[in-house]
Amino acid sequence: MTGDRAQWHRDAAAVRARLHPxxxxxALSGNAMVELAPDFAAVLGDWAMSRYAGDALDLRTRALxxxxxxxxxxxxxxxxxxxxxxxHAGATREQVVxxxxxxxxxxxxxxxxxxxxxxxxxxxxxxx
Amino acid sequence: MTGDRAQWHRDAAAVRARLHPxxxxxALSGNAMVELAPDFAAVLGDWAMSRYAGDALDLRTRALxxxxxxxxxxxxxxxxxxxxxxxHAGATREQVVxxxxxxxxxxxxxxxxxxxxxxxxxxxxxxx
Amino acid sequence: MTGDRAQWHRDAAAVRARLHPxxxxxALSGNAMVELAPDFAAVLGDWAMSRYAGDALDLRTRALxxxxxxxxxxxxxxxxxxxxxxxHAGATREQVVxxxxxxxxxxxxxxxxxxxxxxxxxxxxxxx
Amino acid sequence: MTGDRAQWHRDAAAVRARLHPxxxxxALSGNAMVELAPDFAAVLGDWAMSRYAGDALDLRTRALxxxxxxxxxxxxxxxxxxxxxxxHAGATREQVVxxxxxxxxxxxxxxxxxxxxxxxxxxxxxxx
Amino acid sequence: MTGDRAQWHRDAAAVRARLHPxxxxxALSGNAMVELAPDFAAVLGDWAMSRYAGDALDLRTRALxxxxxxxxxxxxxxxxxxxxxxxHAGATREQVVxxxxxxxxxxxxxxxxxxxxxxxxxxxxxxx
Amino acid sequence: MTGDRAQWHRDAAAVRARLHPxxxxxALSGNAMVELAPDFAAVLGDWAMSRYAGDALDLRTRALxxxxxxxxxxxxxxxxxxxxxxxHAGATREQVVxxxxxxxxxxxxxxxxxxxxxxxxxxxxxxx
Numbered sequence: 001m002t003g004d005r006a007q008w009h010r011d012a013a014a015v016r017a018r019l020h021p022x023x024x025x026x027a028l029s030g031n032a033m034v035e036l037a038p039d040f041a042a043v044l045g046d047w048a049m050s051r052y053a054g055d056a057l058d059l060r061t062r063a064l065x066x067x068x069x070x071x072x073x074x075x076x077x078x079x080x081x082x083x084x085x086x087x088h089a090g091a092t093r094e095q096v097v098x099x100x101x102x103x104x105x106x107x108x109x110x111x112x113x114x115x116x117x118x119x120x121x122x123x124x125x126x127x128x
Numbered sequence: 129m130t131g132d133r134a135q136w137h138r139d140a141a142a143v144r145a146r147l148h149p150x151x152x153x154x155a156l157s158g159n160a161m162v163e164l165a166p167d168f169a170a171v172l173g174d175w176a177m178s179r180y181a182g183d184a185l186d187l188r189t190r191a192l193x194x195x196x197x198x199x200x201x202x203x204x205x206x207x208x209x210x211x212x213x214x215x216h217a218g219a220t221r222e223q224v225v226x227x228x229x230x231x232x233x234x235x236x237x238x239x240x241x242x243x244x245x246x247x248x249x250x251x252x253x254x255x256x
Numbered sequence: 257m258t259g260d261r262a263q264w265h266r267d268a269a270a271v272r273a274r275l276h277p278x279x280x281x282x283a284l285s286g287n288a289m290v291e292l293a294p295d296f297a298a299v300l301g302d303w304a305m306s307r308y309a310g311d312a313l314d315l316r317t318r319a320l321x322x323x324x325x326x327x328x329x330x331x332x333x334x335x336x337x338x339x340x341x342x343x344h345a346g347a348t349r350e351q352v353v354x355x356x357x358x359x360x361x362x363x364x365x366x367x368x369x370x371x372x373x374x375x376x377x378x379x380x381x382x383x384x
Numbered sequence: 385m386t387g388d389r390a391q392w393h394r395d396a397a398a399v400r401a402r403l404h405p406x407x408x409x410x411a412l413s414g415n416a417m418v419e420l421a422p423d424f425a426a427v428l429g430d431w432a433m434s435r436y437a438g439d440a441l442d443l444r445t446r447a448l449x450x451x452x453x454x455x456x457x458x459x460x461x462x463x464x465x466x467x468x469x470x471x472h473a474g475a476t477r478e479q480v481v482x483x484x485x486x487x488x489x490x491x492x493x494x495x496x497x498x499x500x501x502x503x504x505x506x507x508x509x510x511x512x
Numbered sequence: 513m514t515g516d517r518a519q520w521h522r523d524a525a526a527v528r529a530r531l532h533p534x535x536x537x538x539a540l541s542g543n544a545m546v547e548l549a550p551d552f553a554a555v556l557g558d559w560a561m562s563r564y565a566g567d568a569l570d571l572r573t574r575a576l577x578x579x580x581x582x583x584x585x586x587x588x589x590x591x592x593x594x595x596x597x598x599x600h601a602g603a604t605r606e607q608v609v610x611x612x613x614x615x616x617x618x619x620x621x622x623x624x625x626x627x628x629x630x631x632x633x634x635x636x637x638x639x640x
Numbered sequence: 641m642t643g644d645r646a647q648w649h650r651d652a653a654a655v656r657a658r659l660h661p662x663x664x665x666x667a668l669s670g671n672a673m674v675e676l677a678p679d680f681a682a683v684l685g686d687w688a689m690s691r692y693a694g695d696a697l698d699l700r701t702r703a704l705x706x707x708x709x710x711x712x713x714x715x716x717x718x719x720x721x722x723x724x725x726x727x728h729a730g731a732t733r734e735q736v737v738x739x740x741x742x743x744x745x746x747x748x749x750x751x752x753x754x755x756x757x758x759x760x761x762x763x764x765x766x767x768x
Binding site for chain 6: 330353356357360364365366367368369372373375376379
Binding site for chain 2: 540543544545547548549552556560582585586587589590
C-alpha cells in the first residue's frame with residue numbers, strides 16, 4: 001500500500017503536476033532544508049506528496065484539509081502555499097473563504113485573521 | 129449572508145440533525161460552558177454550527193476539514209467527536225485513515241498518533 | 257444577557273469608542289478577513305467586542321487579561337494592539353511591564369521577550 | 385526592585401498566605417519538580433510568586449491575568465488552580481465566567497470549553 | 513545517505529535493540545496508528561528510528577535532544593517514553609533533571625512541571 | 641546547589657564567555673525586555689544562563705538540547721541564536737543538520753523547514 005521510494009517518487013510527481021501545473025515545483029521547494037539536507041528533503045517530499053495520490057479522497061478535499069491543519073498550526077506561509085494548491089486542485093475562492101469562516105471558532109480569531117491574509121495573498125498570486 | 133440569531137438557530141438545528149441523527153445533540157453538548165454560561169454557549173453553538181449550513185462546501189468535506197484542524201490543535205476529545213460527525217456526514221473509515229496519514233507530516237507523529245487513538249474510539253462508538 | 261446583533265453592535269461601538277478614542281476603529285480593523293468575508297467579520301467583531309461591555313469586570317482589567325492571553329498565544333501583532341487598548345482603558349506602562357514580568361514564568365522567555373517588543377512598539381505609538 | 389532570594393522568599397510567602405489562606409501551600413506544590421529538583425523548585429517558586437507582590441497591580445487583577453494566560457496555553461490543571469487563587473484574591477464567579485466568555489474569541493472554543501470545565505472544578509473546590 | 517526502506521528497517525532495528533534492550537519494542541509501539549494504518553506506521557517508524565543511526569551524533573545526545581523537543585511540544589506520554597530511552601542510551605537521572613531545569617526558562621513552568629512528572633514515571637519504570 | 645544571585649552572575653558570565661567568545665554578549669541581549677525591565681532581565685538572564693554551568697551535562701549537549709526545544713516551540717530567532725551558540729560550544733554543522741533531520745518527525749515539516757532556514761542563517765553568520 002505504502003510502496004517503495006520509486007513508487008513514492010512517481011506518485012508524488014503526479015500530484016505535483018496537478019498542484020503546480022506550470023513548473024511541477026512548489027513555491028516552497030527552494031528552501032533551506034533542500035539546500036542543507038538534500039537527500040533527506042527528497043525522501044521526505046516524495047513520501048509526503050505521495051500520500052495525496054491515494055484514491056480514498058479526491059485531491060481537492062485533501063488540499064482543503066491540509067489548509068485547515070496549517071491554519072490551526074498557525075503556519076502562515078504554508079497556509080498560503082496550500083490555498084494556492086487547493087485552487088489548482090479545483091477549489092474556488094468562495095470555498096476557501098467558507099472554510100476559513102467555519103474554522104474561526106476552533107482556532108480563534110488571531111489565527112483566522114492570519115489565514116485570511118494568507119488567502120488574499122494566494123488569491124492575488126493565482127490571478128497571475 | 130450571515131443572517132440573524134433566529135436563522136443561525138434554524139441552520140444549526142438542520143446541521144445537528146444530520147450530524148447527530150439519533151438525538152440531534154453532540155456528545156460534547158453537556159459541557160461546563162453550557163452549565164456556567166448557558167446564554168453564551170447557546171449563541172456560540174448556533175453561530176458555530178450555522179457556518180456548516182452554507183452551500184459552498186458539502187457537509188462531509190467540512191467535517192473532514194474540521195477534523196484536520198482539531199488534529200493540528202491537539203484537541204483529542206474534539207477530534208474524536210468530529211470524526212464521529214464526519215462518519216455521520218458520509219465519510220468512510222478509510223477516508224479518515226487516509227486523512228490522518230496525510231496530515232502526519234505537518235503535525236508531527238505525536239499528534240498523529242493521538243489522532244489515530246481518537247479515530248479508533250470514534251469508530252468503536254459508531255458501531256454501536 | 258447575550259442579546260441580539262443590534263445590541264452587540266451598540267455595545268461594541270461603545271467599547272470601541274473607549275479603546276480607540278480618535279477613530280473608533282482598531283488598527284487591526286482593515287484586515288483581509290474584513291475584505292474577503294465582510295459580513296462574517298462584522299458579526300464576529302461585534303460579538304467579540306460586545307463581551308467587553310459587561311459590568312462584571314472593568315475595561316482596564318479586561319484589556320490586561322486579553323493581553324495576557326495573547327502573550328501566551330504568541331500573537332505579537334495582537335499583543336501590541338491590545339497593549340495599546342489597555343493604555344487607552346487606563347492601564348499604565350508600569351502595569352503592563354509588571355504584567356509581562358509576572359507572565360514570563362508561565363509562557364517562557366521567548367514569548368515574554370516578544371511581548372516586551374510588542375509593548376515597546378505600543379508605548380511608542382501611544383506617545384504620538 | 386527585583387531584590388535578592390531572601391526578599392523573594394518573604395514576598396512569595398506573603399502572596400501565598402493570601403492565595404492559600406488555610407495552608408499557605410498551593411495544591412500544585414507537591415509536584416514531581418519539587419521532589420526531583422527541590423532547590424531549583426524552591427528558587428523558581430519564590431521568584432515566580434514574588435512577582436505578584438509588586439504594587440503596580442492588585443492581586444485580583446494579577447490572578448485573573450494569570451488565568452487568561454493559562455487558558456490560552458491550554459494548561460487545564462494550572463487554570464483550575466489559578467481560578468481558585470483568583471477567588472481567594474477577591475474575584476467572583478461571575479467575573480471568572482465573564483472573563484472566559486471574553487477569551488473564547490481569541491483562544492477558540494476547545495480551549496474555552498476546557499477552561500469552563502476547570503472553572504467548574506475550581507468553583508466546586510472553593511465551596512468546601 | 514538516507515538509503516532505502518530495507519536499510520531503514522535494519523538501521524531502525526539496531527537503534528531499537530539499544531533503546532529497548534529487553535523486547536526491541538517501544539512501550540508506544542502498540543498504538544492505534546499501528547492498528548488502523550499498519551503499513552503507514554511501519555514505514556514511518558522505520559524512517560523515524562533510522563535517523564538515530566547516523567554517526568554525526570551519539571545515541572545518548574540524540575535521545576536527550578528528543579526529550580527536549582517533546583517537553584517543548586507538551587507531549588507528556590512521549591516525553592516519558594523518551595526519558596526511558598535516554599536512560600537506556602546511557603543518560604543518568606541527574607542529567608535528565610539538569611536538562612529539565614535548563615529547559616524551564618524556554619518552555620515555561622507548566623510544561624516543565626509536566627516534564628518532571630514524566631521523568632518521575634520514567635525513573636520508576638526504569639527501576640523495574 | 642542553585643546558589644545565590646552573585647554566583648548565578650559568575651556562572652552565567654563563564655557560560656557567556658564560551659558561547660560568545662568575541663563579546664561575551666548574545667545577539668539577543670539588546671532586546672526590549674532589557675530596555676523596559678532591566679532589573680528583571682538581568683536576574684532572569686543570569687538565572688537562565690547559570691543553568692548551563694552545571695557539570696551534569698557538557699555545554700555542547702546542552703546547547704543542542706536547547707536548539708531542539710526551540711525548534712519544537714517554533715521560535716525561529718531563538719533557534720538561530722542557539723544554533724550559533726551550539727557551534728561555539730563545539731557542535732559541527734553536520735551535527736546540527738543531523739539533529740534537525742531527527743526532529744522533523746516529532747515537530748512536523750513546517751517547523752523543521754523553518755529550523756533549517758534558521759540553521760542556514762546561523763551557519764552564514766558563523767563564517768564571519
